[in-house]
Amino acid sequence: MIPQRPQQLIQRLICGDCLAEMAKMPDDSVGLVFGSPPYEDCRTYGIGFKLKGQEWVDWMVEVYRQSLRVCKGLVAFVVQGKTCKYKWSCTPAFLIADLHRAGFNVRNPPVFNRFGIPGSGSIDWLRSDYEWIVCVSHPGRLFWSDNTACGGAPKYKAGGKLTCRKKSGERVNHKDQGVWGIYEETTKCNPGNVLSIPVGGGIMGNPLCHENEAPFPEKLAEFFIKSFCPLGGVVLDPFLGSGTTVAVAKRLGRGYIGIDIRQSQIELTERRLVE
Numbered sequence: 001m002i003p004q005r006p007q008q009l010i011q012r013l014i015c016g017d018c019l020a021e022m023a024k025m026p027d028d029s030v031g032l033v034f035g036s037p038p039y040e041d042c043r044t045y046g047i048g049f050k051l052k053g054q055e056w057v058d059w060m061v062e063v064y065r066q067s068l069r070v071c072k073g074l075v076a077f078v079v080q081g082k083t084c085k086y087k088w089s090c091t092p093a094f095l096i097a098d099l100h101r102a103g104f105n106v107r108n109p110p111v112f113n114r115f116g117i118p119g120s121g122s123i124d125w126l127r128s129d130y131e132w133i134v135c136v137s138h139p140g141r142l143f144w145s146d147n148t149a150c151g152g153a154p155k156y157k158a159g160g161k162l163t164c165r166k167k168s169g170e171r172v173n174h175k176d177q178g179v180w181g182i183y184e185e186t187t188k189c190n191p192g193n194v195l196s197i198p199v200g201g202g203i204m205g206n207p208l209c210h211e212n213e214a215p216f217p218e219k220l221a222e223f224f225i226k227s228f229c230p231l232g233g234v235v236l237d238p239f240l241g242s243g244t245t246v247a248v249a250k251r252l253g254r255g256y257i258g259i260d261i262r263q264s265q266i267e268l269t270e271r272r273l274v275e
Helices: 018-022 053-070 091-101 207-211 218-228 244-251 263-273
Strands: 011-015 030-035 071-079 105-107 111-113 130-137 163-165 171-173 194-196 234-237 255-260
Touching: 011 244, 011 263, 018 053, 018 255, 030 053, 030 218, 053 071, 053 091, 053 130, 071 091, 071 218, 091 105, 091 130, 207 263, 218 244, 234 244, 244 255, 244 263, 255 263
Parallel strands: 011 255, 030 071, 030 234, 111 194, 234 255
Antiparallel strands: 071 130, 105 130, 111 130, 163 171
8 A cells, every 4th residue: 555645734824904814815815813913003003903992993804804715723813002191002802792792603712921021011000911813613512622732730739529519509529410511630731711821032933023013923823723622733824924823833743824914924924934
């Protein structure tokens, strides 16, 4: 018998508008969508980007709609609002609410916990140390996940029989039926939805990322790719930037599709991928 060659992984970089380019893609053609869009009009990115408030939310709802159509798994975007004149825009909360009202299957959002810039924050308020990761999926269980892929050993040893509570509040053995939540002893824990990942020069994963205006660390992309895209699957980032998501996907044995409206970011990513 002639041995079969491993299937060629999809590796594509596309310069164009993400909504227009995703509209050309088949349904359920990728396993994970992950990236980070512009945070309202905080930066223009040299293309005059200026969506803010409800206009930005409406645009992002359409981005989620197209992303979910092409994705058979999880769609996750790192987002944040902006503070101006001592007032927060609330756009991540509005986005979650509008996705829910539009019928999307919204998942309990993780948060990206990172230390903010020293001295940042307004003169009377607190430094921003987290960003929202707004997640949606098709109804029901994800087609693939490994939710302990980035977990570790239990922090504390078991202190007796595992129990949980019924809806009435009655405590019962965890193996009984009709209870909310099942707790099992394990050697590798679910890491939870607060993702504490350091950021800054020298710890982002690649120095080229700083040629983009708003990079995120490779470990953040690594968490979602390992947890929600199978080996050999395809990861889509509609906001490619410096190519963090696709670089990590390639390193971890996944295919990738990256879209960015700026040719400069396509070229930056190409430099990163050949290193």
